[in-house]
Amino acid sequence: MLELNARSLRVQGERIVYLDQTLLPQQEAWFSCSTPELWQDAVRKLAIRGAPLIGLSAALVLAQYAQHHAPETWQAVSDRLRATRPTAVNLMYCLDAMEACFSAGPSRMIERAAELFMEDRALCQRMAERGADLLAEGDRILTHCNTGALATAGVGTAIGAFAVAQQRGRNITVYVDETRPLLQGGRLTAWEMADLGIRHQLVCDSMAASLMAAGKVDKVMVGADRICANGDFANKVGTYMLAVLAHHHGIPFYVVAPYTTVDPNTARGSDIPIEQRDPNEVRGVAGAFGAVQWAPADAPVWNPAFDVTPASLVSAWVLDTGVFDAAAIARGEHIVRP
Numbered sequence: 540m541l542e543l544n545a546r547s548l549r550v551q552g553e554r555i556v557y558l559d560q561t562l563l564p565q566q567e568a569w570f571s572c573s574t575p576e577l578w579q580d581a582v583r584k585l586a587i588r589g590a591p592l593i594g595l596s597a598a599l600v601l602a603q604y605a606q607h608h609a610p611e612t613w614q615a616v617s618d619r620l621r622a623t624r625p626t627a628v629n630l631m632y633c634l635d636a637m638e639a640c641f642s643a644g645p646s647r648m649i650e651r652a653a654e655l656f657m658e659d660r661a662l663c664q665r666m667a668e669r670g671a672d673l674l675a676e677g678d679r680i681l682t683h684c685n686t687g688a689l690a691t692a693g694v695g696t697a698i699g700a701f702a703v704a705q706q707r708g709r710n711i712t713v714y715v716d717e718t719r720p721l722l723q724g725g726r727l728t729a730w731e732m733a734d735l736g737i738r739h740q741l742v743c744d745s746m747a748a749s750l751m752a753a754g755k756v757d758k759v760m761v762g763a764d765r766i767c768a769n770g771d772f773a774n775k776v777g778t779y780m781l782a783v784l785a786h787h788h789g790i791p792f793y794v795v796a797p798y799t800t801v802d803p804n805t806a807r808g809s810d811i812p813i814e815q816r817d818p819n820e821v822r823g824v825a826g827a828f829g830a831v832q833w834a835p836a837d838a839p840v841w842n843p844a845f846d847v848t849p850a851s852l853v854s855a856w857v858l859d860t861g862v863f864d865a866a867a868i869a870r871g872e873h874i875v876r877p
């Protein structure tokens with residue numbers, strides 16, 4: 540019987556369950572995503588979220604579906620899963636891997652889905668160690684959104700680097716952007732920092748500039764949802780703002796991601812599809828036990844889930860396969876698969 544355990548995803552035989560991240564940190568509740576429909580509903584509302592985790596869970600759900608449905612139906616289901624969140628490329632990477640196993644049959648699909656899960660766990664550890672190598676004693680690091688164990692099968696991406704630095708005895712402080720509108724930082728990263736015992740302070744996204752101007756930030760380290768062939772990358776909206784601010788203040792800006800987030804088929808940032816989300820997410824905030832709305836119900840809203848940061852604003856790309864500067868990116872060295 541297949542058994543997999545991650546911080547927010549568990550598989551026991553045919554049962555696939557997830558920790559509902561919309562309820563954190565006030566409530567830890569697990570629900571089934573054992574069918575494509577249950578998975579899509581959970582991903583659409585970010586109950587399941589985080590680029591790597593979205594891809595891994597999709598692979599497991601599709602492999603599970605294939606155990607009980609005719610092969611003629613598999614591609615249509617894969618396409619439906621693929622369309623659920625278009626920006627993060629890990630979803631496409633994992634579903635591509637599943638589709639490559641269609642001819643080998645359902646048993647191979649389950650094996651491959653489990654391989655992807657364990658691969659991500661190993662990728663997290665390698666990129667966390669490379670990221671931690673960039674963090675010095677006493678560093679104060681600003682991060683955005685949530686890139687921890689909740690979003691992956693392992694220790695996380697940028698937060699994984701913080702965890703390894705902590706394990707190495709580095710005395711770091713993490714400034715956590717709350718990350719409007721869905722507050723992944725304020726709800727999830729603050730929760731993970733406390734769980735990891737890492738000194739941190741929660742700040743509003745609008746405070747990042749003053750924090751840097753006050754000389755309180757030594758580095759910025761974020762995750763990614765898609766890294767292009769030229770090094771431009773998409774990440775949670777608000778990331779580009781941090782990159783511009785870091786450039787202005789001469790602060791190193793690092794992106795941490797597994798190689799499965801690199802998309803050689805997307806040439807540049809302007810080619811990345813950016814998911815537009817429900818206006819009500821900006822008009823109010825969905826608390827753990829209900830929604831609070833403060834803006835006028837019909838207030839016009841622009842709510843892109845991600846933004847794109849040009850490669851020119853990145854100090855280094857930290858992948859499991861290595862740390863790449865602009866020259867390495869220009870040579871395409873980040874696209875080499877292990």
Ligand SMILES: CSC[C@H]1O[C@H](OP(=O)(O)O)[C@H](O)[C@@H]1O
Nearest residue numbers: 588589590684686690762774775
């Ligand atoms: C290691 S997760 C990377 C990425 O996922 C988050 O997006 P979301 O919360 O919408 O799934 C955010 O962009 C993180 O940086």
